[in-house]
Each structure stands twice: as structure tokens, then as C-alpha cells.
Amino acid sequence: MAATLSTLAYLVAAVLFILALRGLSHPTTSRRGNLYGMVGMGIAIVATLLRPGMGGGGIGLIILALAIGGGAGAYIASRIQMTALPQLVAAFHSLVGLSAVFVAAAAFYAPESFGIGHAGEIHGGSLVEMSLGLAIGAITFSGSVIAFAKLQALMSGAPITFKGQHWLNLGLGILLLVLVIAFVASGSAALFWLIAILAFALGFLLIIPIGGADMPVVVSMLNSYSGWAAAGIGFTLSNLLLIVTGALVGASGAILSYIMCKGMNRSIINVLLGGFGTDAGGAAAAGGGGGGERAPVKAGSPEDAAYIMKNAQKIIVVPGYGMAVAQAQQVLREMGDLLKKEGAQVEYAIHPVAGRMPGHMNVLLAEANVPYEDVKELEEINPEFAEADVAFVIGANDVTNPAAKTDKSSPIYGMPILDVERAKTVFFIKRGMASGYAGVDNELFFRPNTMMLFGDAKKVTQEIVQALQRD
Amino acid sequence: MNPTDLANQASATAQRALELAAQARMLAEAHVAPVAAAADPFLYLLTIFLLACFVGYYVVWNVTPALHSPLMGVTNAISSVIVVGAILATGLGESLAAQVFGFLAAALAAVNIFGGFIVTRRMLAMFQSKKKG
Numbered sequence: 001m002a003a004t005l006s007t008l009a010y011l012v013a014a015v016l017f018i019l020a021l022r023g024l025s026h027p028t029t030s031r032r033g034n035l036y037g038m039v040g041m042g043i044a045i046v047a048t049l050l051r052p053g054m055g056g057g058g059i060g061l062i063i064l065a066l067a068i069g070g071g072a073g074a075y076i077a078s079r080i081q082m083t084a085l086p087q088l089v090a091a092f093h094s095l096v097g098l099s100a101v102f103v104a105a106a107a108f109y110a111p112e113s114f115g116i117g118h119a120g121e122i123h124g125g126s127l128v129e130m131s132l133g134l135a136i137g138a139i140t141f142s143g144s145v146i147a148f149a150k151l152q153a154l155m156s157g158a159p160i161t162f163k164g165q166h167w168l169n170l171g172l173g174i175l176l177l178v179l180v181i182a183f184v185a186s187g188s189a190a191l192f193w194l195i196a197i198l199a200f201a202l203g204f205l206l207i208i209p210i211g212g213a214d215m216p217v218v219v220s221m222l223n224s225y226s227g228w229a230a231a232g233i234g235f236t237l238s239n240l241l242l243i244v245t246g247a248l249v250g251a252s253g254a255i256l257s258y259i260m261c262k263g264m265n266r267s268i269i270n271v272l273l274g275g276f277g278t279d280a281g282g283a284a285a286a287g288g289g290g291g292g293e294r295a296p297v298k299a300g301s302p303e304d305a306a307y308i309m310k311n312a313q314k315i316i317v318v319p320g321y322g323m324a325v326a327q328a329q330q331v332l333r334e335m336g337d338l339l340k341k342e343g344a345q346v347e348y349a350i351h352p353v354a355g356r357m358p359g360h361m362n363v364l365l366a367e368a369n370v371p372y373e374d375v376k377e378l379e380e381i382n383p384e385f386a387e388a389d390v391a392f393v394i395g396a397n398d399v400t401n402p403a404a405k406t407d408k409s410s411p412i413y414g415m416p417i418l419d420v421e422r423a424k425t426v427f428f429i430k431r432g433m434a435s436g437y438a439g440v441d442n443e444l445f446f447r448p449n450t451m452m453l454f455g456d457a458k459k460v461t462q463e464i465v466q467a468l469q470r471d
Numbered sequence: 472m473n474p475t476d477l478a479n480q481a482s483a484t485a486q487r488a489l490e491l492a493a494q495a496r497m498l499a500e501a502h503v504a505p506v507a508a509a510a511d512p513f514l515y516l517l518t519i520f521l522l523a524c525f526v527g528y529y530v531v532w533n534v535t536p537a538l539h540s541p542l543m544g545v546t547n548a549i550s551s552v553i554v555v556g557a558i559l560a561t562g563l564g565e566s567l568a569a570q571v572f573g574f575l576a577a578a579l580a581a582v583n584i585f586g587g588f589i590v591t592r593r594m595l596a597m598f599q600s601k602k603k604g
Contacts, residue, residue, distance in 0.1 A: 010555075017549045018526055024534040024542050027598040034595055037545055038588050041552065048558045058562035058570070065561065065574045066554075069581025076582075077589035085540060085590070092547045092586055095579045099553050102576035106560030110569030113559055119566070125513060223543055226550045235516055237556050243516055244523040249550040251527030256539060352536065359539030366597035377536050 002052070009047030010241035016040030017245055021252065027372055044241055082367045083324045086356040087151035090219055094144035096226040097203075100137025101196055103233050104130050108192055114237045120187065126236055127184045131195055133232030135176060138199030139206070140225040146207040147218050151356060157212025165209060166273065172202050210271065212356075213321070217260045217271045219357045224253025256358045263352030263378075265404075265414035297433070300451040302460055305392075305427055306467035308451075312389035312425075314345045316381065318418055319361050320354050322395020322430070326457035329368040332394065335461055336370065338468045347374050349381040349418050351399040382419050391423035395457050397430070401442045410440050426450045429460050541594045548587025554580035 016036045023033015045066075049059060080088050107130055111117045116126040149155045176198050183191040210218050231246025233239075261268050309315055317336065323329060336346040348370060354361045365375055376384075385391060393400055400420045403410040420426050421444055428445065430452060444450050453460050534542050557580055560573030 013552070014523075017552075018530060020545055020549065021527070021530045021534065021542070024538045024545065026535060027538065027595070030538055030541060030595045030598065031592070034541075034545060034588065034591050037549055037591075041549065041584055041588070044552055044555055045558065048555045049562070051559070051562075054562040055564055058564045061570065061574055062558050062561050062577055065557075065577035066581045069578035069583075070585040073582035073584065073586030074589055077586040078593070080590065082594075085594075088586075088590065089540075089543050089547060092583050095583050096547070096550050096553065099551065099557065099576045099579040099583075102572040102579070103553055103556040103560065106569040106572040106576065107556070109572065110560060110563070110565035113563040113565045113569060114556075219543070223546060227546065230550045230553045231520060233553055233556055235513075235520070237559070238512065238516060239555060240516075240519055241552055242555060243520045245549050245552045247520050247523035248527040248530070249546040251524050252531045252542060252546045255528065255531045256543070259536075259539075350536075357540060357543065359537060359542070362537040363540045363594050363597065366594070366599075369597075372537055372598050375537060 006047045006051055007240065009043050010239070013040040013044040013047075014241050014244040016043070017248060021248060082363055083327060084152075085363060086215060086219055086360060087148050089357060090144050090148040090151055090222065093219075093222045093226050094141050094148060097137045097140030097142075097144060097222075097229060100133055100226075100229040100233050101141065104134040104137065104236065105192070105196075107233075107236055108189070116236065116238075122187055124184055127187060128180070129232055129235035131180045131183050131192075133229055133236055134192070135180065135195055135199040136225055136232055137229040138196050139203035140222055140229050142200040142203035143207045143218075143225070144203075144222045146204055147215060147222060150207075150212055151215055157215075159211040160208040165205070169202065169205055172198060172205070176202065206272070209273070213353075214264075214271050215356045216353050216358055216360075217257055217264075217268070220253050220256035220260055221268075221272075222253070224250050224257060227251070227253055260353055260358060263416065265412075265416065297445050297452050298448070298450065299454055300427075302453060302463035303467045304451065305453055306464045308425055309339055309344070309390050309392070309464070310342055310468065312339075312344050314384075314388045315339055315347070315390045315392060316385060316388045316420075316423065317346065317348045318391060318393040318396050318400060318420060319348065319350070319365065320394065320396025320399065321356060322397075322457050324355060324360065324364055324395070326395065326459075328394060328458040328461050329364045329370075331458055331461045331465060333365070333368040333370050335465050335468065336374075338465060342468075347376055347381065347384070349376055349378070351378055351396070351418055352416075354396060354399060378416060378418060385419045385422040388423040389425065391420035391426045392429075393420060393427060394429045394461065397428075397442055398440070400444060401440065403440060403443060412440060420444070421447065421449075424449065427453055429453045429455070429457050431456065538595075538598070541591050541598075544587050544591035544594060548584055548591065551580040551583035551587065554584065 017040045020033045020037030023029045023036065107114050109119065111119060111122045117123045150157050176195065179191055179195050179198060183195060207218060227246045227249025231243050231250060234242025234246050257268060261271060317332065339346050348365055350361045362375055366372060398412055400418050401412060402421055404412045404415040404417045407413060426444060426449060428450065445452060554577055557573045557576035560569045561577055564570050
């Protein structure tokens with residue numbers, strides 16, 4: 001296929017990718033959008049395979065690579081549990097990063113293939129672009145590996161901090177810049193790999209101080225990085241499709257990071273510097289461990305909760321990461337169905353940072369067959385709490401804490417919260433009295449209209465369902 | 472107006488259009504070609520990049536928050552379009568090192584392409600409207 005034709009094919013693919021993202025503006029158009037994305041990718045791959053100079057042996061190798069990788073990807077993606085989605089996405093980001101590193105290496109050793117010069121004498125501009133793609137790709141790789149390990153609980157979700165951490169990172173960053181300049185000047189292979197190693201180390205060091213509950217930001221940010229890495233490689237190879245797609249993905253990840261930070265009222269810098277919630281982070285991130293029980297809280301039984309909800313007109317469910325950990329979404333939906341049968345209106349309130357990745361709770365509720373019309377975002381649902389008879393908080397804590405509005409000294413001050421305290425009765429399902437990720441007490445637990453339901457989220461909800469079915 | 476007149480008029484108009492097209496082409500070749508040759512290809516790429524950033528910005532703000540997880544799935548899959556570079560490196564086979572790296576990159580990107588699209592499809596299949604009545 002001539003160069004003009006393949007460029008045209010790339011243009012079509014780029015437009016299809018834009019339409020794929022456009023489709024996600026509504027659930028009804030989203031499936032078609034995903035299909036556009038697949039068609040676009042197919043066009044891009046076929047157009048590249050038809051480029052002049054493609055040898056038969058080479059094509060065989062490519063098909064082998066695509067078959068191995070594609071088979072593994074399809075296998076994993078069709079088996080993964082939806083609760084494990086955040087770590088899957090983190091793992092996928094790491095692969096994009098590593099892939100960018102390898103493509104940069106391929107371009108370095110065979111510049112003729114991409115028309116950027118000859119081995120040993122690559123154009124200066126291309127070397128700048130190559131080192132950018134390489135460094136961002138390597139940071140994406142090692143950063144995502146750490147994010148994956150934290151989400152998969154292969155390592156503690158608690159922030160890992162040490163003295164002089166930020167100075168070390170700054171020093172490494174400057175060293176990286178110096179190496180890039182030296183590499184552009186010399187084009188040496190040793191420097192190429194030094195950049196890769198240094199960027200790997202930097203990605204690792206950048207993510208270890210960030211705690212488990214800040215992972216939504218980290219995952220979005222790495223999403224963004226993987227886009228910038230692709231764009232960097234696109235500039236190296238002068239490939240329009242890679243540049244456009246990289247920019248789309250980069251912008252998307254950046255916007256998601258921004259939304260997540262706004263949901264916590266923290267700056268991206270504050271999140272990246274890490275160490276947030278160091279005191280309580282570990283235990284809380286794991287779903288709330290022990291913690292000292294304190295006196296004047298009103299604890300109730302599942303039967304009490306069932307009785308009160310049975311007589312309620314309007315119930316708002318507030319799910320958090322604890323629901324995902326306990327895998328309570330199915331039984332929660334059963335409870336919702338039973339209450340609807342009793343004539344109550346049941347809605348679900350989602351805080352922007354609930355869960356471990358953007359939109360995580362929505363996916364889990366959708367998996368449990370909760371209609372998406374019943375699932376509301378923060379701004380939409382907040383005025384409704386005042387009319388609600390019951391707010392049912394399951395596995396969430398900090399996102400309901402009124403201290404965010406009243407206590408200027410609180411670490412979560414200024415964070416938008418769900419106004420559950422306005423409901424007539426508030427139920428909290430918790431394992432114990434441990435404070436949330438931010439390490440602050442929730443005064444709601446001690447209010448007269450709050451009833452604590454102590455126990456595992458799934459077990460307690462199951463008992464409520466049984467109580468509802470009994471009478 | 473009889474058919475013959477109409478046909479004559481049409482052919483005259485067509486003739487005129489052809490002449491205009493030829494003139495336009497001459498003008499275009501005379502003026503556009505030197506301009507195109509003068510610009511740095513890097514600037515073209517940068518233009519495309521910046522415009523794509525804006526497109527991404529506006530398109531992504533339109534994504535409903537409920538679908539932010541599928542958004543990550545899709546962006547993850549399409550960012551693996553980097554496979555294009557891997558295919559060129561492997562297929563053109565200018566050096567053994569490039570082929571090895573290209574092969575590895577293609578395999579990794581393929582995990583993402585298939586994995587990303589399939590997991591997104593699974594997610595989206597769950598977002599059905601279940602309102603009864």
C-alpha cells in the first residue's frame with residue numbers, strides 16, 4: 001500500500017478512535033463506540049501490514065506476536081473479576097509503557113525503517129523525541145507495576161516514605177534531563193539504556209509514597225502517561241495516528257486525574273508527593289481493621305435496619321470501597337429490589353473518588369444489575385438526602401464525614417461530601433470503629449440518628465435481606 | 472425547452488467547469504507547492520498533536536462519569552496503537568535487534584489491544600437500561 005493510502009487509513013482510524021470516546025457520553029451509544037475503536041485498530045494494523053517493504057517472514061513474525069499477545073489479553077480480560085478491574089488496568093498500562101520502550105529501542109537500532117536517519121547517525125530532533133517516548137514509557141511501566149502491586153495487595157497499600165525522598169526524586173529527574181541532552185548530542189547506545197534504567201527507577205520511586213486510597217489518581221495519571229508515551233513515539237516515527245491517539249489518551253487521563261483530585265479537594269502535587277494518611281492508611285485501605293471501640297455509639301441489628309427500611313419511602317445507598325472488598329454488590333441489589341417491592345424509592349449515590357479507579361462503583365453496581373438510572377452522581381443526589389428517610393452507607397466513610405465542611409483543621413477539609421447526615425436515619429455498615437483512610441474520626445457515628453451495623457458488609461446485608469423476606 | 476437544447480446547455484456548462492478546474496489547478500500548483508515545501512514537517516506534527524489534545528479535552532469532558540472505568544479501558548486499548556511502530560520494526564527487518572524489540576513490543580501491545588477492548592465490552596454490556604414499564 002502506498003504511503004498516501006496508509007496515511008489515509010491512519011486518518012480514518014484516528015477519526016474512529018475519537019468516535020469511540022464520543023460514544024461514551026451515554027451508555028446507549030457506548031457499545032457502538034467500543035466497536036468503532038476495534039474497527040479503527042483493525043484498520044491501523046492492516047494498513048501497516050500492507051506497507052511496501054514488508055517481508056513475508058516479517059509478517060509471519062508479527063502475526064505470531066499478535067496471536068500470542070492477543071490470546072493472553074483475551075484470556076485475561078474475559079476472566080477477570082470486576083472487583084479486580086483497577087489492578088488489571090494498572091497492569092495494562094505497564095504493558096503500554098514497556099511496549100513504548102521496546103519500540104523506541106527498535107527505532108534506535110533500525111532508524112532506516114522509520115526514515116529518521118542511519119544507525120549511529122540519527123537526526124537530532126528524532127533523538128529528542130525518541131528519548132522522551134523512552135523515558136515516559138519507562139516511567140509508565142515501573143510506576144504501573146507498583147500501582148498494580150499495591151492494588152493487588154502484593155505489597156502494602158500504605159505509603160512508603162523516607163527522609164530526603166523528594167530531593168532524591170528531584171535529583172534523579174535532573175540527572176535524567178542531563179542524560180537526555182548527552183544522548184541527543186552523542187547518540188550513544190549506552191546512554192539510551194542508562195536513560196531507560198533511570199526512568200524505570202524514577203517511576204518506581206514516584207509511586208511508592210502514594211497510599212492505596214489515592215490510587216484513583218495514580219491510575220488516571222498513569223493512563224495519561226501511557227498516552228504521552230505513545231505520542232512521543234509518534235513524533236519519533238512521524239506517525240500521525242500515534243500522535244493523535246497519544247494526545248487523546250493523554251488528555252483523557254489528565255482530565256480524570258483532575259476530576260479525582262477535585263473529588264478530594266487536593267492538588268495533584270499534594271497527591272503525588274504522597275504520604276497522605278500515613279498513620280491509618282494501611283489498615284483503612286485494607287477495608288478497616290480493628291481500632292478501639294468507643295463508647296456512645298448506637299449499634300443496631302440487621303433486623304432493626306430491615307424494620308426501619310421497610311417503612312421508609314426513600315432510601316439512598318452510599319457504596320464505597322468496603323462494598324467492593326466484601327463483594328457485597330449482588331446482595332445489595334437484592335436488598336434494593338425487596339425494598340422497591342415494598343414501595344420504596346431506592347437510589348445509589350456515588351462519590352467521585354469511591355473505589356480504586358474512576359467509575360469503579362458504577363461498574364460494580366452495573367454488574368449486579370442495578371439499573372444505571374438509579375445510580376446518581378454527587379451533585380445530583382446531594383439535595384435529595386434531606387427528603388430521604390434512610391441513608392444506607394456501606395463500606396464508605398471519609399466521603400460522608402461532615403468534618404470536611406466544618407472542621408478547618410481536618411485533613412479532609414474542603415472535600416465535597418455526600419450529605420448523608422440530612423437523612424432521617426443513617427446506617428453505617430462497618431467492621432469496627434476504625435477511622436477512614438484520611439485517619440480522621442467521623443462524628444456521624446456518634447449522632448443520635450445514626451445506627452451502626454457492625455460486621456462484614458456482605459454478611460450484614462444478607463441478614464437484612466433475610467429479615468426483609470421473613471415478614 | 473427541448474431535450475437537445477438542454478443537452479447542449481449541459482455540455483457547455485460541463486466544458487466551462489473543466490476549464491475552471493484546470494485554471495484552479497494551475498493556480499494551486501503555482502502558489503501552494505512552494506509554501507508546502509517551506510514548512511518544517513515537525514510543525515505539522517505539532518499542529519496535529521495540539522489540535523488532537525483539544526479534541527480529546529472536549530470529547531472526554533462529555534463522557535458521563537458513570538462510564539469513567541470503560542473510558543480507561545478504551546483509552547488503554549487505543550494507546551496500544553503503538554503496535555504500528557512495532558509492526559514496522561519487525562516487518563521491515565532492518566536489523567536483528569530491531570526485529571527482536573519489535574516482536575516483543577507487538578506482543579505486549581496485542582495483550583492490551585485484545586484485553587482492553589474485551590474488558591471494555593464486558594463492562595459496557597452490564598450498563599443496560601433495566602427500567603421496567
